[in-house]
Amino acid sequence: MSIKVDHVVDAKGLACPMPVVKTKKMMDQIDAGQVLLVEATDRGSLADMKGWAKNTGNQYLGSKEDGDVLFHYLRKSDDADTKEIEEFEPVASNDDVKSKIGESGVTILDVREPAEYTFSRIPGSVSIPMGELEERMDELSKEDDVYVICRTGSRSNMASHTLKEKGFDKVHNVKPGMTEWDGPVESTE
Template identity: 70%
Template sequence: MSIKVNKVLDAKGLACPMPVVKTKKTMDQIEPGEVLLVEATDRGSLADMKGWAKNTGHQYLGSKEEGDVLYHYLRKSDPSETSEIEEFPHVTSNEELINKLDDESITVLDVREPAEYVFSHVPGAVSIPLGDLEERMGEIDKESEIHVICRTGNRSNMAAQQLAENGFDKVFNVKPGMSQWDGPTENK
């Protein structure tokens, strides 16, 4: 079975958030119903593409992997089916989170891919990649103040929205995230 592709986007070698940024721009150039193939090497793009499509209303058809390249298939929806990704209203800065790290009543939720988490993360952070969040929400204490972090604030924005939609009411998106984190870190 083959999928008819209308446009191919080469996002190989780009890291989050660039594959999604380029996907959004390219999606604006194709017609509703057409299929975009995004070629990416960033492992995080798997969760990013699914999350972006879900949050905008475009259809995520699936992905396949060949060697180091991920091939993501997305179908452009009709404008009546789509929406812009809203900025999550509750944002906290890296500095504000650093000042709260000793508070045991907070949970730091890292939604990056496992390979990103292993090399450097906030001490005590819980690792649940964005793509796994829906199935693993039960692992997070709803009573806790949750600070969601990723590399740049984009995946954490999508994760924070998902948590809020599922009854978590003390959620904060940490921006700019690990790309500019100068607080304590650990690795596993």
């Protein structure tokens, strides 16, 4: 069975947040009910597409994989059902997080993909990829101040909204994230 696709976005070779940026741009141009196929090679796009669709009110239909390419299928909802993803408040800077490393009652939550986390991470941070957050949030304490970080602040924005919806009241979205992190790092490799 094949899926009828109305529009295709080529996001191959692009890293977060660009697949979502290109998806949003195309979604703004298509009609409600139309299906969009997003072709991507960034593994993080699996969680990004699901999270973006959920947070905007669009419908995530599913994803297929063929070799290194991920094929994400999304359906545009009626304009009355869709919304912009608001910038999560409060926002914490990278410098704010540097001062919190190792502090009691603080969790630095890294929502990047495992490969990203393996090669460069903040010491003591907790890795829960965005796509696993809802199933694994019981690993986090609602009593802690949770600083959510990703590569650019995009995935962490979506993750922060998700945590807030699930009763985490002390959540901070970290921007600009690991792309501009100049604090201490560790790696497994």
